[in-house]
Amino acid sequence: MPRSQLEVNVPAWNGRRAAAALRQVKAAGRRERTPCVLCRQPIDYSLPSTDPDGCTVQHVKSRKLFPHLTWSPSNWAPAHKSCNSSAGTGENPMEPGVEFEDW
Template sequence: MSIPAWSGRRAGEALLKVKAEGRRKDKPCIICKQGIDYSLTYPHEQSCSVQHVKSRKLYPHLTWEPSNWEPAHLSCNKAAGPGEDLGMGVTSEDW
């Protein structure tokens, strides 16, 4: 299975959804656990980006699944790189 593209209108809408929820719940970056300034916009390195909790590389079918999205600083997201699985939400059966 190929990895679906993450771009265009759908990706923009996903970012708006993640930012709105993150701002409402004061969610920190899922990677570094530090606060996010939700007023910053791309390409600022500390702006919010969509982090896929279960990587798109390993779980391509979850690319567009909102429950798989969490806020992360753009710089943290870039540093994590493609294919990194944060291991969140993994049950013991997945090990």
């Protein structure tokens, strides 16, 4: 079966490469005092990424919808672990709170 042109073979987000990405995001965030990209609150960059208030890598554009951007540093932003975990996959194109008018 031929592969679709839309299919992209992207390495999984894990291992040394993901750990290096986290170090890069934490270093830049610490240096620039970047708040959480999701809640806009400060991040304590000294906390481990396993802590709910610790820094994790948030993919600005969903890995599921934009797999080719998974390993692109321009698609990474710091986020609290708790915010990142509750953000979901980004599959819903609607912004939260947007409602349709009755037709």
